[in-house]
Structures are given as structure tokens and as C-alpha cells.
Amino acid sequence: MGGFFTGRTLTGIGRDLRAGRESARGLVARVLDSVDKDLNAFVTLDAEGAEAAARWADEELASGVDRGPLHGVPVAVKDIIDVAGLPTGMGSGHYAGHVAEADAACVTMLRDAGAVIVGKTGTQEFAFGGSGDVSVNGAVRNPHDRERMSGGSSSGSAVAVAAGMVPLAIGTDTGGSVRIPSAFCGIAGFKPAHGTIPADGVFPLSRSLDHVGVLAATADDCRVAYHALTGPAEAVPSLLAGSSGGGRAGDAPYGRVAWIEPPACDPEVERRVRALFPDAPSERIDFAGLRQVFLAIEYSEAYDVHAERVAEAPGRYQAATLARLEDAGRMPGWRLVRALRERDRYAEEIAGLLDRYDLLAMPTMPIPAPRIGATEVGLGPLTALLVSLTSPWNVLGLPALSVPAGTVPADGGGELPIGAQLVTRRGAESLLFTAAEHLTT
Amino acid sequence: MGGFFTGRTLTGIGRDLRAGRESARGLVARVLDSVDKDLNAFVTLDAEGAEAAARWADEELASGVDRGPLHGVPVAVKDIIDVAGLPTGMGSGHYAGHVAEADAACVTMLRDAGAVIVGKTGTQEFAFGGSGDVSVNGAVRNPHDRERMSGGSSSGSAVAVAAGMVPLAIGTDTGGSVRIPSAFCGIAGFKPAHGTIPADGVFPLSRSLDHVGVLAATADDCRVAYHALTGPAEAVPSLLAGSSGGGRAGDAPYGRVAWIEPPACDPEVERRVRALFPDAPSERIDFAGLRQVFLAIEYSEAYDVHAERVAEAPGRYQAATLARLEDAGRMPGWRLVRALRERDRYAEEIAGLLDRYDLLAMPTMPIPAPRIGATEVGLGPLTALLVSLTSPWNVLGLPALSVPAGTVPADGGGELPIGAQLVTRRGAESLLFTAAEHLTT
Numbered sequence: 001m002g003g004f005f006t007g008r009t010l011t012g013i014g015r016d017l018r019a020g021r022e023s024a025r026g027l028v029a030r031v032l033d034s035v036d037k038d039l040n041a042f043v044t045l046d047a048e049g050a051e052a053a054a055r056w057a058d059e060e061l062a063s064g065v066d067r068g069p070l071h072g073v074p075v076a077v078k079d080i081i082d083v084a085g086l087p088t089g090m091g092s093g094h095y096a097g098h099v100a101e102a103d104a105a106c107v108t109m110l111r112d113a114g115a116v117i118v119g120k121t122g123t124q125e126f127a128f129g130g131s132g133d134v135s136v137n138g139a140v141r142n143p144h145d146r147e148r149m150s151g152g153s154s155s156g157s158a159v160a161v162a163a164g165m166v167p168l169a170i171g172t173d174t175g176g177s178v179r180i181p182s183a184f185c186g187i188a189g190f191k192p193a194h195g196t197i198p199a200d201g202v203f204p205l206s207r208s209l210d211h212v213g214v215l216a217a218t219a220d221d222c223r224v225a226y227h228a229l230t231g232p233a234e235a236v237p238s239l240l241a242g243s244s245g246g247g248r249a250g251d252a253p254y255g256r257v258a259w260i261e262p263p264a265c266d267p268e269v270e271r272r273v274r275a276l277f278p279d280a281p282s283e284r285i286d287f288a289g290l291r292q293v294f295l296a297i298e299y300s301e302a303y304d305v306h307a308e309r310v311a312e313a314p315g316r317y318q319a320a321t322l323a324r325l326e327d328a329g330r331m332p333g334w335r336l337v338r339a340l341r342e343r344d345r346y347a348e349e350i351a352g353l354l355d356r357y358d359l360l361a362m363p364t365m366p367i368p369a370p371r372i373g374a375t376e377v378g379l380g381p382l383t384a385l386l387v388s389l390t391s392p393w394n395v396l397g398l399p400a401l402s403v404p405a406g407t408v409p410a411d412g413g414g415e416l417p418i419g420a421q422l423v424t425r426r427g428a429e430s431l432l433f434t435a436a437e438h439l440t441t
Numbered sequence: 442m443g444g445f446f447t448g449r450t451l452t453g454i455g456r457d458l459r460a461g462r463e464s465a466r467g468l469v470a471r472v473l474d475s476v477d478k479d480l481n482a483f484v485t486l487d488a489e490g491a492e493a494a495a496r497w498a499d500e501e502l503a504s505g506v507d508r509g510p511l512h513g514v515p516v517a518v519k520d521i522i523d524v525a526g527l528p529t530g531m532g533s534g535h536y537a538g539h540v541a542e543a544d545a546a547c548v549t550m551l552r553d554a555g556a557v558i559v560g561k562t563g564t565q566e567f568a569f570g571g572s573g574d575v576s577v578n579g580a581v582r583n584p585h586d587r588e589r590m591s592g593g594s595s596s597g598s599a600v601a602v603a604a605g606m607v608p609l610a611i612g613t614d615t616g617g618s619v620r621i622p623s624a625f626c627g628i629a630g631f632k633p634a635h636g637t638i639p640a641d642g643v644f645p646l647s648r649s650l651d652h653v654g655v656l657a658a659t660a661d662d663c664r665v666a667y668h669a670l671t672g673p674a675e676a677v678p679s680l681l682a683g684s685s686g687g688g689r690a691g692d693a694p695y696g697r698v699a700w701i702e703p704p705a706c707d708p709e710v711e712r713r714v715r716a717l718f719p720d721a722p723s724e725r726i727d728f729a730g731l732r733q734v735f736l737a738i739e740y741s742e743a744y745d746v747h748a749e750r751v752a753e754a755p756g757r758y759q760a761a762t763l764a765r766l767e768d769a770g771r772m773p774g775w776r777l778v779r780a781l782r783e784r785d786r787y788a789e790e791i792a793g794l795l796d797r798y799d800l801l802a803m804p805t806m807p808i809p810a811p812r813i814g815a816t817e818v819g820l821g822p823l824t825a826l827l828v829s830l831t832s833p834w835n836v837l838g839l840p841a842l843s844v845p846a847g848t849v850p851a852d853g854g855g856e857l858p859i860g861a862q863l864v865t866r867r868g869a870e871s872l873l874f875t876a877a878e879h880l881t882t
Contacts, residue, residue, distance in 0.1 A: 300774030304782075307775060329773060333741025334748060336774040341745075 003034030003164025010069055010167055010216065010224045017061065017072045024054035024061075024072030024116055031074045031118045034165040039141045041159040043079050044086055044120040050074065053116045060114070070228045071114030076160045076169040078153075079120040080127050080203040081212075083107050090203055091125040091135035091153075093316040094309055104201025106170055106212045106229070113228045118166060121156025125321040127172055127205045128302060129153060130180045130386030133372045134320045141372070142185060144416055148369040151181030151386070153205075157215050158185045168225050169215045174205045175294060176364075176390025178213035179402035183364035183419025186404050188436070189215045190222040193426040194397030196230055206301035209294070209394040219403045219436030226429070236428045238358045249281045254435040255358030258283040262389055264379045265366040268408045273363040273420045276405060276439050280361060283353060290346055290392040291384070296339035297395070299328035324383070347396055354398075354425045359435055362389055364402040364419035368410060393423050401432040403439060444475030444605025451510055451608055451657065451665045458502065458513045465495035465502075465513030465557055472515045472559045475606040480582045482600040484520050485527055485561040491515065494557045501555070511669045512555030517601045517610040520561040521568050521594075521644040522653075524548050531644055532566040532576035532594075534757040535750055545642025547611055547653045547670070554669045559607060562597025566762040568613055568646045569743060570594060571621045571827030574813045575761045582813070583626060585857055589810040592622030592827070594646075598656050599626045609666050610656045615646045616735060617805075617831025619654035620843035624805035624860025627845050629877070630656045631663040634867040635838030637671055647742035650735070650835040660844045660877030667870070677869045679799045690722045695876040696799030699724040703830055705820045706807040709849045714804040714861045717846060717880050721802060724794060731787055731833040732825070737780035738836070740769035765824070788837055795839075795866045800876055803830055805843040805860035809851060830862060839864050842873040844880060 005013075016022035028050045035042060057072040079089050082100035084107075089095050103111065110117065122140045124132055132155030133139035140155035142148040143163040150159045154171025158181030161169050171178040173191040182189025190213050197212035204210055214225045227233045238255030250256045259280040262270060303310075306325050314322055353360065366385060370377050379385055393400040400423045407415035420439065422432050446454075457463035469491045476483060498513040520530050523541035525548075530536050544552065551558065563581045565573055573596030574580035581596035583589040584604040591600045595612025599622030602610050612619040614632040623630025631654050638653035645651055655666045668674045679696030691697045698721040703711060744751075747766050755763055794801065807829060811818050820826055834841040841864045848856035861880065863873050 296774060300778045303773070303775035304778040329775060331774040332744070332770060333737060333772040333774045333777040334744035334770060336777055337741045337745040 003036070004030040005034065005167040006164030008167060009218065010073060010221045013073060013167055014069050014071070024057040025051060027072065027074050028054045028116060028118060031166055036163055036165070038146070039143055039159050039163055040138055041121055041140060041156040041163065041165060042076065042119045043089055043122050043137050043156065046086055046117065046119050049085065050116050050118040057114055057116055067112070067114030068228050069224045070110065070168070073115050073168060074118045074166050075110055075115040076119055076121045076157055076166045077107060077117055078157050078169070078171045079123045080172060081107060081170060082201040083117055083120065086120055088203065089120070089137070091123040091137060093136045094313065102201065105198040107201065109197070109229045110170065121154070121160055121169060124153035124155060125318050126203065126306070127153040127174060127177055128321055128324060129383070130176055131382065132181060134318045136318065139372045142369050144186060145369070145410065145414060147371055148416065149184060149372050149374070151184035151369060153177040154215065155181050158182050158187060158189065161215050161217060162187045167216065168221065171213055171215050172199070172202055173211045173213045173394065174209045175298060175387035175394055178215060179364050179390045179400060179419065179421060180386055182215055182402045184369040184417065186407070186417030187215060187217050188219040188222045188404060189213060189402045190219070190226055191393065191400045192226060192230070192429065193399045204301070204305050206298040208301060209298055211394065219401060219433055222401065223433040233430050236430045238431055250279060250357060252277070252279060252435070252438065254438050255431050256356070257359045257361050258353065258357040260285055260360050260362040262362055262366055263287045264385070264388065265363055266368070266379070266408070269363050269366060269368065269418050272408060272418060273405050276420055277361045285350065285353070285392065286346070287388060287392065289342065290395055291388065293339040293342050293346065294387070294391040294395050296331055296335040299331035300333070300336045303328040303331070343395055350396055350398070358424060358428065358431050360423040362421050364389060364421040368408055368416035368418055389421060398423050398426060399429045399432060401436060403436045444477070445471040446475065446608040447605030449608060450659065451514060451662045454514060454608055455510050455512070465498040466492060468513065468515050469495045469557060469559060472607055475604070477604055477606070479587065480584055480600050480604055481579055482562055482581060482597040482604065482606060483517065483560045484530055484563050484578050484597065487527055487558065487560050490526065491557050491559045498555055498557055508553070508555030509669050510665045511551065511609070514556050514609060515559045515607050516551055516556040517560055517562045517598055517607045518548060518558055519595050519598050519610070519612045520564045521613060522548060522611060523642040524558055524561065527561055529561070529644065530578070532564040532578060534577045535754065543642065546639040548642065550638070550670045551611065562595070562601055562610060565594030565596060566759050567644065567747070568594040568615060568618055569762055569765055570824070571617055572823065573622055575759050577759065580813045583810050585627060586810070586851065586855055588812055589857065590625060590813055590815070592625035592810060594618040595656065596622050599623050599628060599630065602656050602658060603628045608657065609662065612654055612656050613640070613643055614652045614654045614835065615650045616739060616828035616835055619656060620805050620831050620841060620860065620862060621827055623656055623843045625810040625858065627848070627858030628656060628658050629660040629663045629845060630654060630843045631667055632834065632841045633667060633671070633870065634840045645742070645746050647739040649742060650739055652835065660842060660874055663842065664874040674871050677871045679872055691720060691798060693718070693720065693876070693879065695879050696872050697797070698800045698802050698876070699794065699798040701726055701801050701803040703803055703807055704728045705826070705829065706804060707809070707820070707849070710804050710807060710809065710859050713849060713859060714846050717861055718802045726791065726794070726833065727787070728829060728833065730783065731836055732829065734780040734783050734787065735828070735832040735836050737772055737776040740772035741774070741777045744769040744772070784836055791837055791839070799865060799869065799872050801864040803862050805830060805862040809849055809857035809859055834864050839867060840870045840873060842877060844877045
């Protein structure tokens with residue numbers, strides 16, 4: 001399932017570009033060669049625009065202008081994010097033929113960093129769902145098993161990276177939409193703290209929960225891309241720096257870690273991910289309560305965005321999206337009022353936990369990728385399960401990283417990738433990446 | 442209909458107290474003598490507590506401790522506001538026998554200012570409505586016509602002042618609940634800017650719209666009480682101070698005034714109030730849109746407060762309250778999301794208007810007091826009509842004053858009072874009182 005970029009790091013690509021062993025134009029050609037249409041990762045390839053941008057990137061590098069680690073690097077962008085002159089389709093019949101007039105803020109940031117936009121990747125319709133198989137463009141397929149879900153909603157971004165078509169992709173994450181497909185496809189996905197990468201020019205799902213994030217093969221590539229976009233990393237001391245070094249429970253070389261017990265999880269997934277943090281004491285958080293907060297906010301804000309479309313042209317939605325929107329429209333206002341109050345309470349509670357631990361660790365997904373079209377698995381209805389471990393970190397706006405954590409046997413044979421999720425304080429993002437480095441060595 | 446305090450000002454009472462012509466204890470006795478039970482203004486009279494507080498006030502004054510204009514002045518407090526040791530009944534069967542353990546913040550402020558709390562006044566059940574006739578304690582009656590509504594929800598506070606039982610009362614105002622009964626009963630009512638008098642210890646109706654306010658016979662008494670509670674007045678220059686004095690439209694001796702056209706109003710009410718501002722140019726605001734914002738916020742927040750009571754003991758509500766709460770519970774969350782965004786837009790729009798005018802003038806109520814039990818009048822359903830001109834200023838949190846504006850002939854004979862409403866910028870409260878002084882001379 002490997003494409004040209006499989007096994008290549010952003011740092012390695014950057015070295016090749018600067019050594020003249022590779023050119024940005026050459027990399028664009030590699031992308032176009034690597035696209036596996038059957039996986040349905042891309043909805044738009046912009047060969048012409050990418051070649052022009054690549055030529056410019058090459059000329060700049062040749063003339064001594066170096067924009068940093070993303071200079072000349074091909075990047076794919078989720079199809080709910082505007083790229084000027086390209087269609088933004090939202091995975092929906094509602095946006096057939098719609099062409100963006102301006103770049104989204106994150107696209108401007110990519111271009112300023114020298115990245116080369118190669119095209120738009122498939123998204124769950126309006127980013128409203130984590131399965132990756134509900135879109136006017138059809139299901140995005142998991143490269144590890146083409147009958148399996150890619151996960152979503154940044155489905156195509158994850159698959160394009162996982163299959164080696166691009167070394168980096170941009171996605172959005174409202175309840176897990178960067179981390180879910182990253183875990184299902186065996187790559188890394190990073191949702192920064194809320195607002196760190198601005199969401200202007202991104203079609204909103206739920207404004208106060210929407211995050212822009214990055215997807216790459218490894219956590220280190222996420223780190224490189226993240227800092228290329230948002231500025232240099234600040235090294236943050238872990239809680240160990242202030243300790244006597246006596247070795248408390250949960251101390252790992254990279255910081256003090258708590259294992260957050262997942263409420264419902266495939267036992268093999270839990271065992272594998274837990275084994276990565278053998279010394280971490282178990283802690284519990286109120287996943288059920290946080291889910292209620294998440295739903296009240298997401299549903300209320302999502303229906304605000306869609307109310308007129310639902311009233312005027314319901315038939316242009318995929319049936320599954322329309323059904324969820326109708327549910328969303330019925331979320332009562334008083335539950336939103338309560339959710340916003342509860343959110344503050346949970347934020348305090350988790351801040352207390354993050355005073356005692358540098359990192360909270362848990363599986364990203366409680367299950368490996370289900371089959372395309374599934375709505376229920378052994379553990380329960382899929383819609384809720386898909387965001388069960390990821391959405392609390394959207395509610396709280398905390399930085400959350402999903403890293404590949406090996407594979408588990410799939411029912412029916414073969415192996416499917418799983419992910420470990422790490423969460424930390426706002427501002428302590430560097431601890432996530434340091435931890436990830438230790439996990440993968 | 443006059444009681445002992447009819448025609449007496451806070452300033453005059455203060456003079457009498459300091460000259461030894463009157464004592465705080467004597468004033469408490471006057472209150473107890475003046476109470477007209479048939480009007481149903483008070484739900485609790487605290488003779489013992491009031492006498493003790495009055496004795497203390499007298500002793501302080503005698504010993505040279507002078508707490509200012511409210512020192513020794515009897516005050517009535519709305520029965521959704523906690524006074525330690527007294528019942529807080531909320532006008533509801535749900536709170537039968539409930540006794541408050543601590544003073545509300547505004548009650549502490551009253552006591553610090555030397556005021557003597559004489560008792561608790563009747564409120565619309567849970568302050569949820571402007572008619573004044575929905576309460577476990579029965580209708581509060583309008584002293585101008587006992588078959589008419591007092592208005593609400595600070596019904597008893599307005600009636601106690603209007604009938605001269607007390608010189609001052611405290612109420613709350615979420616959509617007009619200080620100003621509505623003030624206008625219906627022919628007194629003045631002031632809703633300060635949001636948060637100026639803290640609402641801690643007040644049973645919430647809709648936290649982000651709830652305001653604590655003062656009711657007195659005249660605007661000047663409201664001014665005296667307001668500053669006694671919140672600190673000395675700051676004189677604010679009107680827009681005229683910066684003008685060449687050429688006399689623009691809307692210039693009155695006290696500032697530049699806009700007439701805000703009421704969307705639906707009894708013609709005689711409109712004519713009388715309009716005549717107070719002959720030179721003010723007409724402006725329009727989006728009352729209908731502001732009403733949608735008001736409802737979305739009030740309903741969502743109110744049902745959050747009541748959800749468990751509605752589920753567990755619906756029968757303890759008055760039927761009208763329960764019906765409104767059930768409506769409130771159905772307000773969708775997406776409408777609240779939209780309302781909060783719209784509120785920001787309206788705030789900008791009205792700020793623009795208040796850059797050009799010192800004061801916005803309009804009737805307080807579009808009608809004089811309807812008959813008790815009415816739910817519909819010629820202009821439409823009463824629930825909406827009662828807050829039509831007052832609630833925008835809760836949504837925007839702006840200072841709003843209702844001043845007596847004479848009377849209009851009632852259907853069926855007699856005359857009924859009406860009110861003029863003045864609104865200004867936060868911080869420019871002094872302009873309201875200066876204007877009111879000019880209007881009443």
C-alpha cells in the first residue's frame with residue numbers, strides 16, 4: 001500500500017530538496033503518480049496550480065529564499081477548507097460546483113511556509129461524522145483494508161498520507177476528525193489547542209469546537225509541520241523537572257503520565273495501548289458527562305449553520321447527514337445553557353488533573369476501523385463510539401495527539417492499525433512530541 | 442389610594458429623620474399602618490425584624506453614624522430575593538415554607554446603606570411573566586383600579602410604593618419586571634446596567650438577562666436610592682456639551698433625544714408620551730428581531746433553572762407558569778446560538794444610535810394596565826405585548842428608566858397611569874435622571 005512518500009520524513013524531504021536530489025516540481029509529479037483513485041482520497045487534484053507553486057518554490061530555494069521545513073513540500077487540504085480557485089465541495093450535493101474565492105487562513109499559512117497545495121481531500125459530508133463513508137463523493141477507503149472505513153471526517157487527508165500519496169495533509173477536528181482517521185489509518189494526527197491555527201475560511205461544523213490540525217506519517221512530522229505553521233517550538237519543562245527525581249508513579253523519561261481509563265474499549269486495543277505506559281497510574285474522567293456537553297454544543301452550533309439548508313433542500317444531503325441534522329435541530333436550548341456551565345466545571349477538573357500530570361494517555365479509538373457502512377459494532381452504536389475518547393479534548397480545547405500504536409488482529413483476518421492518544425496543557429505541546437518520540441523508539 | 446408615604450420624597454424623609462421630626466421606628470409603624478391587605482402587595486411583613494433594624498438605625502443616627510440617604514428608610518423587597526430569616530416564596534407552591542439562610546447581595550447593600558427591610562412583596566411566580574396576576578398568593582391589585590393588573594413580575598414592590606405603603610422597594614427585571622409594574626401603577630422604576638447591582642441571592646429567571654432595580658414614586662427617588670446603593674453619581678456630559686449649540690433636531694435642555702417608534706401601541710399612549718419629546722426625531726429599531734433574541738435566551742436559561750422541577754412536580758406550578766415553562770423547554774439550542782450572535786450585532790447597532798443620541802425615548806408599556814386575568818388585548822396576546830418595549834434593554838444590558846407620564850382614559854371609565862421609558866449608554870445614567878427631572882417639571 002506504500003506510495004512514493006511512504007517512509008519519508010519531512011526532514012528527509014527537506015534535506016533532499018536543499019541538496020538538489022529532489023525538486024518541488026519533481027515531488028508534485030510523484031504525488032500525481034502516487035494517487036490511487038480506488039482509495040478515493042482526493043476529490044480534486046490541482047496539477048496545474050501545484051506545478052506553478054512548485055516552480056516558484058524551486059526558484060525561491062535556488063535564489064536563496066528558504067521558507068523553512070515545508071518549503072516545496074506537497075500538501076493535501078481537506079475539502080471543507082477554502083483554497084482560492086479550487087472547488088470546496090464539503091462532501092455534499094449542496095456545494096456542487098462551488099469554487100472558493102479566497103484561501104482559508106490555514107492555507108495562507110501553508111503558502112507562507114512554502115508548501116505546495118496539490119489538491120483537496122475527501123471529507124465526511126460537512127465534516128459531520130467520524131466514519132468517512134458518508135459523502136456525495138462516496139466512501140473514502142482504508143488503505144489497510146479497502147472494505148474498512150477510513151474514519152473521518154478528515155478521511156481523504158488521512159488516507160492520502162497513510163498511502164504515501166503526500167507527506168502531509170491538513171484536516172479539521174470538531175470531535176476527533178483529525179485523530180479518528182489518523183488512528184484508523186495508522187498515521188499521526190495532531191489537533192492543536194483551540195484557535196492556535198485559525199479556522200477562518202473553514203466551513204464551520206461547530207465554531208466553538210472546530211480545530212484545524214495536521215496529519216502526517218509520524219508525530220515528529222506533525223511537530224515539524226505544526227511549528228512551521230505556528231512558529232518555533234518552546235521547550236516546556238515537564239513536572240519531573242521540579243521533582244526530586246525519586247520516581248513517582250506515572251514517571252516516564254518524558255514526563256509524568258496518567259492513564260485515562262476508557263469507558264468502553266476493545267480489550268485488545270486497550271491492552272496494547274496501555275502497555276505503552278506501564279508505569280502510569282489509572283485515572284478516571286467523566287466521559288459520559290463530557291459527551292453530553294459535546295453533543296449540546298455541537299448539535300446546537302451545527303444546526304445554526306444548516307437550518308436554512310435543511311428547510312429548503314433537505315434532499316441534497318446524504319440521508320445519514322440529514323438524520324443527524326434533524327436530531328441536532330431538536331437539541332433544546334436549556335441543554336446548551338447547562339452544557340456551557342458544565343464545560344467550565346470540567347475544564348477546572350481536568351486542569352487539576354493536569355497540575356498533577358504532564359500527559360493524559362488513552363487509546364485514540366476504542367476499536368479498529370469497522371467495515372464501510374457499519375452503524376453498530378459490538379460495543380454499541382458507532383456514531384457515539386467514534387468520538388467517545390476524542391471529543392472531550394475538543395470541549396476543553398486542549399492539545400491532543402494521536403500516534404500510531406501498532407496493529408491488532410482484525411475480525412476476519414489481517415491486522416488493523418490503532419492509535420494512542422496523548423493530551424496535555426495548552427502551551428505544553430512540546431511534551432506531546434517528546435513523549436511520542438519515546439513511544440515509537 | 443394614598444398611604445403615609447404618598448407625596449413624600451426620600452430626601453424629605455431623610456431631612457425629617459435627621460431633624461428628629463421622625464424616627465426610623467416611627468416610619469416602620471407607619472408602614473404597618475399603611476398596608477392595604479386587599480391590594481395584596483406584601484406576602485411577608487417582618488414587624489419584629491424591621492423594628493429591631495429601625496431601633497439600630499435610630500441609635501446610629503443619634504450617635505452620629507450617618508449611612509446616607511437610605512439610613513432609617515423602610516424598604517420592601519421582592520419575594521424572589523433572599524432576606525436572611527424570612528421566607529422566600531417565589532410566588533410558587535414549590536417554595537412553600539422555604540426560609541432564606543442569608544441575605545442576597547442587594548439586601549446586604551441595603552442594610553449597609555442603613556435601610557430597614559420591612560417585608561417581602563408579591564412576585565409573579567418565579568418572576569416568569571409581566572402581568573402580576575399569576576402567583577400562589579393570588580393577583581396583586583393595581584391601586585388605580587383594583588380589577589386591573591398591577592403588572593409584574595415585581596408586582597408587590599410597585600404596588601407598595603404606588604399606594605404609599607413604603608417610599609422605596611427593590612425588584613428584579615429580566616424583560617421589564619421593574620418597569621412594567623412601575624408604568625402600570627404610575628411610579629418610577631429603574632433598571633440599572635446589567636450587573637451594576639449584583640444578582641447573587643436572587644432566584645434566577647434568566648441569568649444573563651436578570652437585573653436588580655429600584656422602584657420609587659419619582660425618578661429622583663430612584664436616583665437617590667440607586668446612588669445610595671452603588672456609590673456617588675458621576676455627572677456625564679451630554680452630546681450637547683460637545684456641539685456648537687446650534688440646536689440640532691432632538692436637542693432638549695438635557696441632551697439629544699431620539700424617539701423610538703413603538704411597533705404596536707395604543708394611539709393615546711403613544712400620543713401622550715411622544716408629546717413629552719416634541720423635538721426628538723423618530724428612529725426605528727428592530728423590535729421583532731430583538732424579541733427573538735430575548736426569547737431564545739430567556740427561555741433557554743429559564744428552563745435550565747426549572748427542568749428538574751417541571752419533570753418531578755409540574756402540578757406545583759400555576760397552570761400559566763407551567764405552560765410557559767413547557768414552551769421554554771422546547772426552545773431549540775440552535776436558536777440560542779443564533780440569538781447570542783445576533784445580540785452582538787444589535788449591541789453594535791444600538792451603540793451606533795447612542796453615539797448620535799444621549800437618550801432613546803419611548804413608552805414603557807404600549808397599553809395601560811389590562812384587567813386581571815386577561816391574556817389577550819386589542820393589540821394582541823398579552824405575554825408578548827407586556828415586554829415588547831422593555832425587553833430589548835435587558836438583551837443589551839443598558840440602563841433604562843420608566844417615569845410616570847400622566848394618565849389615559851381607561852375603557853370603561855376612569856384614568857390609568859402610563860410611563861415614559863428612557864434608555865442611555867452604560868455609564869451615562871445621570872442623563873436619565875436629569876431628563877426625568879425636566880419631564881416632570
